[in-house]
Every structure is written in C-alpha cells, then in structure tokens.
Amino acid sequence: MSVTQADVAQGFRDLGLGDGDVVLMHSSLSSFGQVDGGADAVIDGVLSAVGRGGTLVVPTLTGSETLNPENPPRFDLRTQPCWTGIVPETLRQRPEAIRSTHPTHSCAAIGRLAEDLTHDHHRSLTPCGMRSPYFRVAMAGGYIAMAGCNLTACTTFHTVEEIARLPYVCQPDPAACTCIDRHGETVEVTCYLHSYAGPERDFPALEPHLLAQGAMRFGRVGPCEIRLIESLSLIEAALDELRSDPWYLTVRRGSAEHQEEC
Numbered sequence: 001m002s003v004t005q006a007d008v009a010q011g012f013r014d015l016g017l018g019d020g021d022v023v024l025m026h027s028s029l030s031s032f033g034q035v036d037g038g039a040d041a042v043i044d045g046v047l048s049a050v051g052r053g054g055t056l057v058v059p060t061l062t063g064s065e066t067l068n069p070e071n072p073p074r075f076d077l078r079t080q081p082c083w084t085g086i087v088p089e090t091l092r093q094r095p096e097a098i099r100s101t102h103p104t105h106s107c108a109a110i111g112r113l114a115e116d117l118t119h120d121h122h123r124s125l126t127p128c129g130m131r132s133p134y135f136r137v138a139m140a141g142g143y144i145a146m147a148g149c150n151l152t153a154c155t156t157f158h159t160v161e162e163i164a165r166l167p168y169v170c171q172p173d174p175a176a177c178t179c180i181d182r183h184g185e186t187v188e189v190t191c192y193l194h195s196y197a198g199p200e201r202d203f204p205a206l207e208p209h210l211l212a213q214g215a216m217r218f219g220r221v222g223p224c225e226i227r228l229i230e231s232l233s234l235i236e237a238a239l240d241e242l243r244s245d246p247w248y249l250t251v252r253r254g255s256a257e258h259q260e261e262c
C-alpha cells in the first residue's frame with residue numbers, strides 16, 4: 001500500500017508535532033516505501049502537520065572534500081543542487097522556499113520563521129555556527145526529524161562540534177568563498193570549511209541519553225522510522241558529554257590517551 005500526504009501529516013502529528021512548530025528534517029524518500037506524489041507529498045505532509053504558523057527546514061548541503069582555501073567553493077543558491085536527497089532538492093526549488101546563503105551548508109525553509117532562521121548564514125565563520133539555521137532551529141525551540149535515517153546524518157552535531165571548538169572539525173585556515181544570493185548579488189564569504197580528515201564520528205552514541213531525557217521519540221509513517229528530537233536538548237546533552245570526553249562524538253570515545261591532543 002502506498003503512503004499518502006495525509007499519512008505523513010498524521011505520522012508527524014502522532015509524534016507530537018503541531019501548529020506553529022519548527023522542524024529541521026533529514027530524510028530518505030525511499031525509506032517511506034512508495035509515496036503517492038513523491039517528495040512533494042512528504043513536504044506537504046510535514047507542512048500540514050506544523051500548520052500555517054509552523055516552519056519546515058531542510059539541509060541543502062553542497063560541500064565536498066575537494067574544497068579548501070586554495071580551491072574555495074563558488075555557490076549559486078538559485079541553481080546549485082544539494083546532495084542531501086530528493087526531498088530537500090524539491091523543497092529548495094519551490095517558489096516560496098528561502099535558501100540560506102552559505103557556500104557549503106545552506107538550508108532551505110518554508111513557513112513563518114523561514115526568513116528568521118535562514119538570514120545571515122553567510123556571516124557565520126563556521127558552517128553550522130550560531131548564525132546558522134541549525135543553531136537557530138534550536139533557539140526557536142524546534143525539533144530535528146530524522147525520517148528514514150539515523151543520527152549519523154544529523155548536521156546539528158556539527159553545530160555542537162563547532163561550539164565546542166573541537167580541533168578536528170574545521171580546516172586550520174579560512175577560505176575566501178563566493179556566493180550568489182537569491183537576488184543574484186555576489187556575496188564574498190570568509191569561512192572555515194569543514195575538514196574531512198577528522199576522526200570517524202559516532203553521533204548515534206547520544207541516542208540513549210536523549211531517550212532517557214525524553215528528548216527523543218520514535219514514530220512511523222508506513223515503513224519509515226522517524227526520530228523526532230528536541231534540537232536544544234541534543235546540543236546541550238552533547239556539549240555536556242564533551243566536557244568530560246572531548247572524543248565523545250567519535251569512535252575514539254573513552255580513549256584517555258588522546259584527550260590532550262583534542
């Protein structure tokens with residue numbers, strides 16, 4: 001049996017999302033089984049769950065490991081496809097969507113807080129810092145939804161890593177990047193790009209803590225498993241763990257001999 005837009009809306013409401021809520025969604029369309037209406041039905045289902053006062057944000061990432069200060073990104077937010085799946089790629093092309101101006105970690109949003117959450121992303125010195133939509137979703141009391149994917153794909157953990165100034169997150173020197181904004185204007189952006197050389201991450205390690213705190217719930221739409229997490233709780237819980245173990249978010253967790261290095 002196929003999944004419909006109404007099923008998506010009901011599944012997200014059953015998880016506790018309601019009118020006025022803000023949700024940042026990472027997704028895998030194929031995990032829903034066959035969806036009538038494809039990516040648009042998923043988008044409209046979530047928009048319906050959060051109502052006219054709510055906001056849906058998706059990551060529209062474009063960065064890659066080939067980028068560095070010698071090979072800085074040039075990003076045109078009007079045309080550059082993202083690699084985070086068909087749902088964000090479809091949402092960002094809607095006329096009412098607002099995409100943030102960032103050379104590697106842009107987000108697109110639809111809804112009441114779309115402008116507030118996306119503006120000034122280009123002023124963030126690190127991709128997911130305090131001026132990014134990832135942090136602002138948390139400040140707005142928003143949620144993160146992982147639809148058909150687990151916490152491995154949760155970009156907000158990079159916000160945590162950047163706030164904690166973990167030395168492996170960003171490249172040592174800033175890059176002079178160029179963005180073309182939604183008005184076609186050129187914006188020069190100085191940004192520390194992510195490093196792809198850091199240790200292997202293990203973000204799902206935080207899951208038991210989030211469940212124990214009641215900050216994460218599981219739901220389902222057809223065959224798709226959905227995790228709904230309070231964004232601010234995730235950031236606070238991860239920062240808390242990092243205070244006693246700077247490798248907490250990596251597979252090196254608990255390796256005391258590396259702690260000085262980090």
Ligand SMILES: CC(C)(COP(=O)(O)OP(=O)(O)OC[C@H]1O[C@@H](n2cnc3c(N)ncnc32)[C@H](O)[C@@H]1OP(=O)(O)O)[C@@H](O)C(=O)NCCC(=O)NCCS
Binds near residue numbers: 037086
């Ligand atoms: C990588 C990832 C997007 C792959 O998921 P996916 O389901 O294979 O891909 P998409 O979400 O793009 O959906 C497209 C697929 O849906 C399927 N599909 C197409 N139409 C469909 C429909 N109507 N109903 C259901 N599935 C459909 C197809 O298999 C299609 O793949 P194809 O184009 O290769 O044929 C997903 O696993 C993931 O990780 N998502 C999160 C990404 C993210 O936010 N990362 C942040 C990193 S910091």
